[in-house]
Amino acid sequence: xxxxxxxxxxxxxxxxxxxxxxxxxxxxxxxxxxxxxxxxxxxxxxxxxxxxxxxxxxxxxxxxxxxxxxxxxxxxxxxxxxxxxxxxxxxxxxxxxxxxxxxxxxxxxxxxxxxxxxxxxxxxxxxxxxxxxxxxxxxxxxxxxxxxxxxxxxxxxxxxxxxxxxxxxxxxxxxxxxxxxxxxxxxxxxxxxxxxxxxxxxxxxxxxxxxxxxxxxxxxxxxxxxxxxxxxxxxxxxxxxxxxxxxxxxxxxxxxxxxxxxxxxxxxxxxxxxxxxxxxxxxxxxxxxxxxxxxxxxxxxxxxxxxxxxxxxxxxxxxxxxxxxxxxxxxxxxxxxxxxxxxxxxxxxxxxxxxxxxxxxxxxxxxxxxxxxxxxxxxxxxxxxxxxxxxxxxxxxxxxxxxxxxxxxxxxxxxxxxxxxxxxxxxxxxxxxxxxxxxxxxxxxxxxxxxxxxxxxxxxxxxxxxxxxxxxxxx
Amino acid sequence: xxxxxxxxxxxxxxxxxxxxxxxxxxxxxxxxxxxxxxxxxxxxxxxxxxxxxxxxxxxxxxxxxxxxxxxxxxxxxxxxxxxxxxxxxxxxxxxxxxxxxxxxxxxxxxxxxxxxxxxxxxxxxxxxxxxxxxxxxxxxxxxxxxxxxxxxxxxxxxxxxxxxxxxxxxxxxxxxxxxxxxxxxxxxxxxxxxxxxxxxxxxxxxxxxxxxxxxxxxxxxxxxxxxxxxxxxxxxxxxxxxxxxxxxxxxxxxxxxxxxxxxxxxxxxxxxxxxxxxxxxxxxxxx
Numbered sequence: 001x002x003x004x005x006x007x008x009x010x011x012x013x014x015x016x017x018x019x020x021x022x023x024x025x026x027x028x029x030x031x032x033x034x035x036x037x038x039x040x041x042x043x044x045x046x047x048x049x050x051x052x053x054x055x056x057x058x059x060x061x062x063x064x065x066x067x068x069x070x071x072x073x074x075x076x077x078x079x080x081x082x083x084x085x086x087x088x089x090x091x092x093x094x095x096x097x098x099x100x101x102x103x104x105x106x107x108x109x110x111x112x113x114x115x116x117x118x119x120x121x122x123x124x125x126x127x128x129x130x131x132x133x134x135x136x137x138x139x140x141x142x143x144x145x146x147x148x149x150x151x152x153x154x155x156x157x158x159x160x161x162x163x164x165x166x167x168x169x170x171x172x173x174x175x176x177x178x179x180x181x182x183x184x185x186x187x188x189x190x191x192x193x194x195x196x197x198x199x200x201x202x203x204x205x206x207x208x209x210x211x212x213x214x215x216x217x218x219x220x221x222x223x224x225x226x227x228x229x230x231x232x233x234x235x236x237x238x239x240x241x242x243x244x245x246x247x248x249x250x251x252x253x254x255x256x257x258x259x260x261x262x263x264x265x266x267x268x269x270x271x272x273x274x275x276x277x278x279x280x281x282x283x284x285x286x287x288x289x290x291x292x293x294x295x296x297x298x299x300x301x302x303x304x305x306x307x308x309x310x311x312x313x314x315x316x317x318x319x320x321x322x323x324x325x326x327x328x329x330x331x332x333x334x335x336x337x338x339x340x341x342x343x344x345x346x347x348x349x350x351x352x353x354x355x356x357x358x359x360x361x362x363x364x365x366x367x368x369x370x371x372x373x374x375x376x377x378x379x380x381x382x383x384x385x386x387x388x389x390x391x392x393x394x395x396x397x398x399x400x401x402x403x404x405x406x407x408x409x410x411x412x413x414x415x416x417x418x419x420x421x422x423x424x425x426x427x428x429x430x431x432x433x434x435x436x437x438x439x440x441x442x443x444x445x446x447x448x449x450x451x452x453x454x455x456x457x458x459x460x461x462x463x464x465x466x467x468x469x470x471x472x473x474x475x
Numbered sequence: 476x477x478x479x480x481x482x483x484x485x486x487x488x489x490x491x492x493x494x495x496x497x498x499x500x501x502x503x504x505x506x507x508x509x510x511x512x513x514x515x516x517x518x519x520x521x522x523x524x525x526x527x528x529x530x531x532x533x534x535x536x537x538x539x540x541x542x543x544x545x546x547x548x549x550x551x552x553x554x555x556x557x558x559x560x561x562x563x564x565x566x567x568x569x570x571x572x573x574x575x576x577x578x579x580x581x582x583x584x585x586x587x588x589x590x591x592x593x594x595x596x597x598x599x600x601x602x603x604x605x606x607x608x609x610x611x612x613x614x615x616x617x618x619x620x621x622x623x624x625x626x627x628x629x630x631x632x633x634x635x636x637x638x639x640x641x642x643x644x645x646x647x648x649x650x651x652x653x654x655x656x657x658x659x660x661x662x663x664x665x666x667x668x669x670x671x672x673x674x675x676x677x678x679x680x681x682x683x684x685x686x687x688x689x690x691x692x693x694x695x696x697x698x699x700x701x702x703x704x705x706x707x708x709x710x711x712x713x714x715x716x717x718x719x720x721x722x723x724x725x726x727x728x729x730x731x732x733x734x735x736x737x738x739x740x741x742x743x744x745x746x747x748x749x750x751x752x753x754x755x756x757x758x759x760x761x762x
Contacts, residue, residue, distance in 0.1 A: 008490045012503035212505060370603030374759065377617040379713035384614070384759060414757060415575070434759060439713070 016138060017211060017273035019121055020131035020265075024292025033109045034118055042163070045170035049073075052394050054425065062172050074355065075392070079364075086351045090344060097340035099227040101332045102310075103234040107220065108287035113205060113213050116164070117271065120157055120206040127153045131268060157207045158199065165198030211272040215283050230313040231331045235286045237266075237277045237308050240320045245277075248301070259303050266290035266308055276308055361399070362390040363455045365433075365466040372471040379439030381473050387433045389455060391423040398422050398458040401433065405451030407442040409435050409470060420458070435470055446472045559583070563746040571624040574753055581753070588754025591747045595739070604758050609717055609734050614759045617714040619706045620644055622762035626703075628752045634738035635706065643738055646705040650731035651690070659686045664724050670699040670710050671719060 049059035049072055056063065061070040069076040069084075076083050098105055107114060128134050128149050140146055169191050170178060181187035182195075205213050214221060228234070242260030260277070267275045269289045274281060276290045294308040315325035368384040376382055391397045401419045403411050413419060414432035423429045433453070437443035449470040456463045492499040522528070526542055527535040537543075562583045566574065575581045593602065599610040606612035611619065620630050630644060637643040651660060666683030668675035688697065694707035701709035708716060717723055717732060739748055755761075 008488060008501050009503050010490070010501065011506045011509045013506050212507075216505060216508060368603070371601075371605035371614070374605070374612065374614040375713055376615050377709070377712035377714050382615075382759070414759065432757075432759075 014212060015273060017271065018131045018134045018138070018268075019271045019289070020268040020293075021125060022269040022289050022292045022296070024289075024295060026288035026292050030109060030118065030287065030289075034115050037110060037112075037115050038119070042167050045167065045175040051075075054394060056174060058174055060171060061174075064172060077390070077392075079390075080358070083351060083355070086347055086354075090347050090351070093340055093344040093347065096227055097337055097344055099224050100229065100232055100340060101337045103228055103232050104221070104224055104284070104286045107214065107224075107285035111285075113218070114271075114285060114287065116160075116202060116206040117210050119160065120210075121271065123156050123160070124153055127156070154207070158203055161199040161202035161206070162195065164202045165195040168198055169194050211283065214272070214285055221282055229336070231334055231336075233310045233312050233328070233331055234280055235276060235284065235288055235291060235308065236280060236311040236313075238306065238311070238319065239277065239279075240316075242277070242307050259298070259307050261297065261301060263297055265293040265297050269293040359462065359464055360392045360460070361397070361455065361457045361462050361464050362392075363453070363464045363466050364388045364390075365453055365468045367468055367471075373473055375473060376436070380436050380441075381439075381444040382434055382436040383470050385433045385435065385453070385468065387431050387453070387455075388428055389421070389423045389431060390428045391425065391457075393425060393457075393460070395425050396422050397425075397460070399455045400458055402454045402456070403435065403451050404454065405443070405449065405470075407437075407446075407449060409437055409443055409449075409451055411435055437470065437472065443470050444472050445474065447474050448472070559587070566749050567746050571628055571749060571752065574749075584750045584753045585757055587747070588750035588752070591743065591751040592754055595743065596751065599736075604755065609732075611716060612714070613755050615714055616760050616762075617709065617712060618760070618762070619701075619703065619708055619716070621703045622756070622760055624752055624756050624761070627755055627761075628748065630736070631748050631752055631755075632738065632740045635736040636733055637735060637738040639741060640738035644706055646694070646707065648727065648732040650729060652729040655686065655690065655728075659683075660725070660728055663687050663691065664721065664728060667699070667710055667724055667728075668719075668721060671712065673719065 044060050045058065047059035048057050049070075050057055051070070056070060058070065059072050061068075063070065067078045095106060124134065128137050137146060137149065166182070173191075178187060178191065182191065209217075237260075242258040244256070244258055245260035245262040246257040247263075248257075248261050266277065267290075269292070270276070271287060271289070272283045272285060274283045276284065288310070291308050291310070295305040298305050298307055310328075312326075312331045314331075318325055364387070366386040366388075368386060372383070374382045374384070387401075389399055391399075398420050399422070401411060401413065401421075403409055411419060412434045413421065414434065416431075421429070421431055435451070437449075443449040449472065450467060451470055452465050452467050454463060454465045488501050489498045490501040524538065525540045526538040528538065529536045562580060565577075565580055566584055569577070569580065574584055592600075592604070596604075600606050600613055601610075604613040616622070618626075620626055620635070633640045633642045633644065635644045636647065655663070662679040662683035663686040664683065665675045665679035666681075666687050669677075669680040669683075687695075687699070691699075694705050695701050695710055696707070699710040701707045713719075715723070716734075717727055739751075743751070
């Protein structure tokens with residue numbers, strides 16, 4: 001091992017990034033997506049949905065206190081949490097699909113970090129001017145002018161940040177009531193704390209951390225490398241067309257130079273502060289703003305667009321050899337993405353089917369295993385079952401119990417003379433149930449006797465059942 | 476055009492380390508990362524001083540905030556005790572037979588009773604209340620002293636043959652080996668087996684019927700159905716506290732039985748006793 005004389009710098013200060021304004025196809029697409037995602041985020045909790053009396057009228061509501069999740073006409077109970085698991089699986093598969101087909105489009109267009117940073121940069125540009133003005137301001141002394149601009153920017157950022165944290169809490173309780181309480185200072189401290197913490201993280205992440213969140217904090221860029229292959233479309237520089245790069249000066253010899261005029265437009269617009277011409281790199285979120293910037297320059301110098309473009313790696317040898325690249329859809333629809341699409345659709349279909357065959361009443365049976373049976377004074381054998389009844393109707397419903405089995409068994413309810421109980425509206429109820437086999441009867445002396453426990457909703461005639469077993473006394 | 480802040484040089488530098496010609500690249504970490512790391516170390520040191528941290532022989536260093544999990548538990552217990560106070564007082568003031576009319580109170584009583592049962596009763600009666608040899612099964616419909624709430628309440632409060640309580644339930648199965656002749660014992664056992672519908676020697680049982688009438692009927696009744704005032708078990712049913720086979724009955728008759736249940740008024744307050752009474756009553760055997 002040898003050491004050089006110079007001590008290397010293992011840590012470095014952040015180099016500030018001042019993305020320049022850009023216009024073009026992808027910038028427009030980003031504006032649309034920003035409007036859509038922010039719009040949905042801020043407006044969704046305010047949509048109303050009438051569910052009748054005693055139930056919340058908020059279309060999207062995560063009611064933690066009452067353990068319910070409302071999404072328009074859908075109501076999810078805790079025991080149906082598999083819907084949430086299913087949605088998470090779909091989100092995961094969806095990301096696999098999108099990433100393997102189009103690379104890091106999630107990062108470039110829809111990730112909250114990207115969207116809010118984009119919004120914060122827009123505000124910054126509006127207050128402090130475009131790239132050059134911002135660099136000048138950054139270099140200038142802290143005089144009154146600079147303080148005024150900076151404080152104005154920070155205040156607007158913080159207002160956006162508070163609105164961001166504020167919108168979050170509306171998903172968890174009735175939004176109009178909470179807003180009123182928040183403004184009058186009567187809301188729960190947890191609401192204020194949540195808003196404050198989220199506002200602070202939004203302010204710091206969007207205003208100051210920016211690209212560092214993606215580079216140093218986010219695990220997703222690392223995972224994505226495993227999902228991309230040579231057919232994945234990513235933002236890339238056609239070096240075989242652009243190189244050798246060189247500025248076009250008057251009278252200079254442009255013979256032998258590539259299309260890249262080394263104007264640095266792609267570098268100046270990049271929110272990550274990188275140079276796409278260095279090739280695919282970890283810091284690139286594929287926001288495609290460099291494509292817009294470069295296309296603009298190519299138009300001006302009368303060269304074809306697409307020096308920087310969405311390109312699949314497998315097309316590079318073709319293009320270098322002067323052949324035409326393959327059709328873009330052949331890259332998107334290939335075995336890998338088709339398998340992801342198939343899996344994604346299968347999970348989605350299963351969830352939709354599960355959603356529509358959900359019953360309005362349900363019963364779960366937990367046989368008491370401690371002890372498995374009790375011998376009564378007349379020698380008969382009794383089993384106990386903890387039965388949980390579920391009534392999703394908005395009204396109290398009478399439920400009647402019955403059993404079907406191949407051998408005689410007798411049914412009784414704890415604390416109830418007949419076999420009917422009333423389950424309160426929109427709730428579950430625990431009822432202890434006894435099943436008895438007479439002395440010497442087949443079930444009393446058999447090890448396990450299967451039977452079926454039925455509950456019938458007397459007012460709607462809905463029926464539900466569970467199969468369970470009776471444990472006999474075996475000598 | 477204004478010059479942009481100086482960009483880092485294009486080529487990635489090495490740290491200068493080289494092993495067999497393999498060089499280590501240097502991609503410098505952001506400096507704030509370093510300060511965050513130092514910040515965490517400082518936080519850890521402060522945390523160690525503030526909270527119990529370093530295990531010593533007897534206990535850990537206490538920390539200057541004086542915090543302990545035990546205090547937290549005590550606080551939590553007090554919080555719940557305070558929250559339940561009103562219900563507890565109501566439970567003590569309400570007639571036991573009327574508690575089930577009040578859904579909230581009944582729910583509280585049976586839930587609290589379950590906790591009391593798990594703490595104090597399962598050692599003998601089993602975690603499911605199924606009992607064991609010599610310790611009654613509380614799930615069945617057979618009761619030595621009675622199975623309505625009032626009777627269970629008395630049993631739990633004063634216990635059975637508990638020497639510490641003058642109001643305890645008394646009544647004892649004597650050791651008949653001192654009183655009966657061996658052949659009398661043998662015949663009365665056959666009679667008891669016959670009473671409960673088991674296989675028995677008919678001749679001996681006939682002789683045993685007379686022995687039973689002279690010696691056992693005083694407590695167990697002429698027909699052997701027992702007497703709850705004395706805690707004498709019903710001998711005609713399918714349930715046996717110690718066992719209904721010939722060998723166990725022989726042991727019971729010759730050596731006697733006198734199981735003990737503590738008087739719980741010495742350890743539990745009235746609300747707890749009421750709670751556990753209602754819990755036991757709704758296990759499946761309550762009358």
